[in-house]
Amino acid sequence: MKVLVTGGAGFIGSHIVHWLRRAGYEVVTADNLQTGKRANLPADVPLYELDIRDQAGLADLFAAERPQAVVHQAALANVRESMEDPITYAEVNIIGTLHLLELVKDYNCTKFIFASTGGAVYGEGSFPNRKAVEGDEEGRPSPGSPSLPFTEDSRPQPKDNYGANKLSCEHYIELYNQNYDLPYVILRYANVYGPRQDANGEAGVVAIFTGAMLSDQATHITGDGGQQRDFVYVDDVARANILALNSELSGTYNVGTGFPTDINTLYRQLADLTGYGRTPSRLPRPAGEVRATWLNCSKAGQELGWEAEIDLSEGLRRTVEWARTAAVTA
Ligand code: NAD
Numbered sequence: 001m002k003v004l005v006t007g008g009a010g011f012i013g014s015h016i017v018h019w020l021r022r023a024g025y026e027v028v029t030a031d032n033l034q035t036g037k038r039a040n041l042p043a044d045v046p047l048y049e050l051d052i053r054d055q056a057g058l059a060d061l062f063a064a065e066r067p068q069a070v071v072h073q074a075a076l077a078n079v080r081e082s083m084e085d086p087i088t089y090a091e092v093n094i095i096g097t098l099h100l101l102e103l104v105k106d107y108n109c110t111k112f113i114f115a116s117t118g119g120a121v122y123g124e125g126s127f128p129n130r131k132a133v134e135g136d137e138e139g140r141p142s143p144g145s146p147s148l149p150f151t152e153d154s155r156p157q158p159k160d161n162y163g164a165n166k167l168s169c170e171h172y173i174e175l176y177n178q179n180y181d182l183p184y185v186i187l188r189y190a191n192v193y194g195p196r197q198d199a200n201g202e203a204g205v206v207a208i209f210t211g212a213m214l215s216d217q218a219t220h221i222t223g224d225g226g227q228q229r230d231f232v233y234v235d236d237v238a239r240a241n242i243l244a245l246n247s248e249l250s251g252t253y254n255v256g257t258g259f260p261t262d263i264n265t266l267y268r269q270l271a272d273l274t275g276y277g278r279t280p281s282r283l284p285r286p287a288g289e290v291r292a293t294w295l296n297c298s299k300a301g302q303e304l305g306w307e308a309e310i311d312l313s314e315g316l317r318r319t320v321e322w323a324r325t326a327a328v329t330a
Contacts, residue, residue, distance in 0.1 A: 001025055001026065001068045001069060001110075002025070002026040002027075002028065002065065002066065002067050002068055002069075003020055003025050003026070003027055003028075003067060003068070003069045003070070003071055003245070004027075004028050004029070004030060004061070004062075004065065004067035004069070004070045004071070005017050005020070005027060005028075005029045005030075005070075005071045005073060006029070006030045006031065006052060006070065006071070006072045006073055006074035006100065007030075007031055007036060007072070007073030007074030007075065007115075008027070008029025008030065008031055008036070008041060008045070008047065008073070009029060009031040009033055009036030009037055009038060009040050009041055009047060010031065010035060010036040010040070010073060010074070011035075011036075011040075011192070011194075011196050011197045011198060011234065012073055012115065012189075012192055012234055012237055012238070013029070013031070013036065013040075013071075013073035013074070014036070014040035014041055014196060015194070015196070015234045015235060015237070015238040016071055016073065016237075016238045016241045016242075017029060017041060017042075017045055018042075018238070019235075019238040019239060019241070019242050020071075020241075020242065020245075021042070021045070023242055025245075027045055027046075028045070028046045028047075028048065028061075028065050028067060029041060029045060029046065029047045029048065030047075030048040030050055030052065030058070030061060030074065031047060031048075031049065031050075031074060032049060032050060032051040032052075032074075033049060034076075035198055040196055046065075048061050051092075051096075052074050052092065052096030052097075052099060052100065053091055053092060053095060053096050053099070055099045058099050058100065058103055059103065062103045062106075062107055066107065067107070067109065068109055068110050068111075069109055069110055069111040069112070069113070069245060070100055070104055070109055070111070070112050070113070071113040071241055071245065072097060072100055072112065072113065072114050072115060073115045074092075074096065075092065075093050075096075075115065075165075075166075076088070076089050076092045076093060076162070077117075077162065078162070079120060079160045079162050079163075080286070082160055082161035082162035082165065083160055083161055086161045089161050089162060089165055090161070090165060093162070093165035093166065093169065094165050094168050094169060094172075097114070097169045097172065097173075098172060100112075101172060101173065101176050101182070104176075104182060105176060105180045105182060109182075110183060111183050111184065111185070111244075111245055112173065112176075112182055112183070112184045112185075113184070113185050113187065113241055113244050113245060114169060114170070114173055114184065114185070114186045114187065115187060115189060116166045116167075116169070116170055116186050116187060116188045116189070116252075117162070117163065117166050117188060117189055118150060118188035118189060118190050118230070118254050118255070118256060118293065118295045119163075119189070119190060119191055119229070119230075119290070119293055120158055120159075120160060120162050120163030120166060121156045121158055121163050121166055121167050121170070121188055122146070122150040122154055122156055122157065122158075122188075122293060123145070123156070123157035123158055123159045123163065123290065124145045124157070124159065124290050124291065124292075124293075125145050125146055125147060125148035125149075125150060125154070125292060125293060126145040126146065126147050126148065127147070127148060127292065145157070148260070148292060148293070148294055149230075149258060149260075149294045149295050149296040150254065150293065150294070150295050150296065151254070151295075151296045151298075151299070152188070152251075152252050152253065152254055152299055159288055159290060160288065170186050170252065173186060177250055183250050184250050185244035185245075185247065185249070185250065185251060185252075185253065185304075186251070186252040186253070187237075187240055187241065187244060187253055187255045188252065188253065188254050188255060188295070189232065189237055189255050189256070190229070190230035190231065190232045190254070190255065190256025190257065190293075190294065190295050191205075191229045191230060191231050191232065191256075192231075192232055192233075192234050192237050193205075193206035193207070193231055193232075193233065193234065193315065193316075193319060194206075194233050194234030194235065194315060194318065194319050194322075195234070195318070195319060195322035195323075195326075196234075196322075197234070197319075205229075205263065205266065206231065206266070206270070206316070206319060207319075207323075209266070209267060209270045210270055210274065210319060210320055210323045211323065213270055213271060213274040213276035214274050214276075214320070214323055214324060214327055215327070216276070216278070218278065218280075218281065219267070219276070219278065219280040219281075220280055220281050220282070220283045221263060221264070221267060221280045221281075221282055221283070222263075222282075222283045222284065222285050222286060222289070223282075223283075223284070223285030223289070224264075224282075224285075225262060225263040225264035225267065225282075226262050226263070226264065226291075227262060227263050227285075227289065227290075227291055227292065228260035228261065228262050228263075228291070228292035228293070228294060229260065229261060229263070229266075229292075229293060229294070230256035230257055230258070230259065230260060230261070230293065230294035230295050231257065231261055231266065231312055231315070232255060232256045232257050232308055233308070233310035233314075233315035233318070235310060236255075236306075236308045236309055236310055237255055239306065239309075240253070240255045240300065240304065240306045243304045243305060243306050244304060247303070247304055249303055249304075251299075251303065253297070253299055253300040253303070253304060253306075254295035254296060254297045254299065254300060255295070255297060255300060255306070256294060256295035256297055256308065257294075257295075257297070257308040257311075257312070258294065258295060258296060258297050258298075258308070259294060259312075260292060260293075260294040261312060266312075266316075267280060269312070269313065269316055270316060270320070273316055273317060273320045274320055
C-alpha cells in the first residue's frame with residue numbers, strides 16, 4: 001500500500017515514515033519544510049515540497065502518486081502563534097485539511113489518519129484529587145470542567161485557536177465519514193517528545209530543557225512548575241499510527257501514557273540525566289495556560305491494541321542520548 005504522509009519531514013511525521021517503511025509500506029511525503037527538515041527523512045523517500053494550502057499542487061501529487069491512504073501530520077502547532085495569527089492557522093490547519101479530504105474522497109482512499117491534540121482539544125480539566133492544586137488559586141480550573149484524565153467522551157472545550165482548528169477538522173472528518181463512507185482514525189496525541197523534536201513545538205518543553213541543559217545555558221520554569229502534562233514518547237505515537245492504518249475501525253482515540261507528570265519533576269529528571277546543576281529562574285505563568293491535562297487511553301488499548309510502552313525515564317534517557325549525539329554532529 002502506498003501512503004502519503006503530510007508533514008513527513010517534521011518531528012512526529014518523520015518517525016511515522018520510518019515505522020511505515022519498516023512495516024513494508026511504500027511512502028511519499030508532502031511538506032513545505034516550514035519547521036520540518038529534509039534531513040529528517042531517508043534520502044530515498046520522495047518529498048513533495050509543497051504547502052497544503054496549495055490545492056492544485058496537492059491535486060498534482062495525488063494524480064502522480066495515487067496514494068491509497070493519507071496520514072495527515074502537517075500543521076501549524078504553536079498555541080501562542082495561533083492566537084496571534086488566527087487566519088493563517090485556520091488556512092493551514094482547516095483549509096489545508098479540507099483540501100486533503102476532498103482528494104481522499106475523489107481518489108477513494110482506504111484510510112485517513114489525522115493528528116489531533118488531546119492537549120488542546122479538551123481544554124481545562126478538573127482534578128479528581130484536590131490536593132494536586134492545593135494553594136494554587138491561580139491555576140484552579142473552573143467548576144464544571146470535565147474530570148481528569150480525559151476520555152474520548154469528555155466534552156471538548158478548546159481554549160485557543162490551535163485547539164479550535166483541530167476540533168473543527170475532527171468534525172469535518174466525521175462528516176466525510178458519514179457522507180462519503182471515508183474510513184478514518186483521529187488520534188488525539190498527548191504531549192509528544194523524543195529525538196528530532198524542535199524546541200518550538202507544542203510540547204517543546206522536553207526539547208527546550210534538554211537543549212539548554214546540555215549546552216549549560218540558563219533555564220526557566222513558568223509559574224510554579226506544578227503544571228501537569230501527559231508525556232508520550234514519539235515511537236509509541238508512530239506505532240499508534242501504524243495500528244490505526246491497519247485497523248478496520250473508524251474512530252477517535254487518545255494517545256498518551258495515562259499518567260500526569262509535573263514540570264518540576266520533568267525538570268529534575270532531565271537535570272539528572274544531563275548533569276545540569278544550575279537553578280532555573282521563574283517566569284510568570286502564561287495567561288490562559290491549561291493547568292493540567294492527561295489522557296485515559298484505554299479505548300486505544302481495547303480497539304487498536306495500542307498502549308504506550310516507553311515509560312518517561314526510558315524515553316527521556318533516549319532523548320538525551322540522541323540530543324548529545326546531534327549536538328556533536330551539528
Ligand atoms: P512539526 O512542526 O515537527 O511537524 C509539522 C510538519 O508540518 C513540519 O514538517 C512542517 O514543515 C509541516 N508543515 C507546516 N505547515 C505546513 C504547510 N502549510 N504545508 C505543508 N507542510 C506544512 O510538529 P510535530 O510535533 O511533529 O506535529 C505533527 C502533528 O502532530 C501536527 O499536526 C501537530 O498538530 C500534532 N500534534 C503534536 C503534538 C506534540 O506534542 N508534538 C501534540 C499533539 C498534536
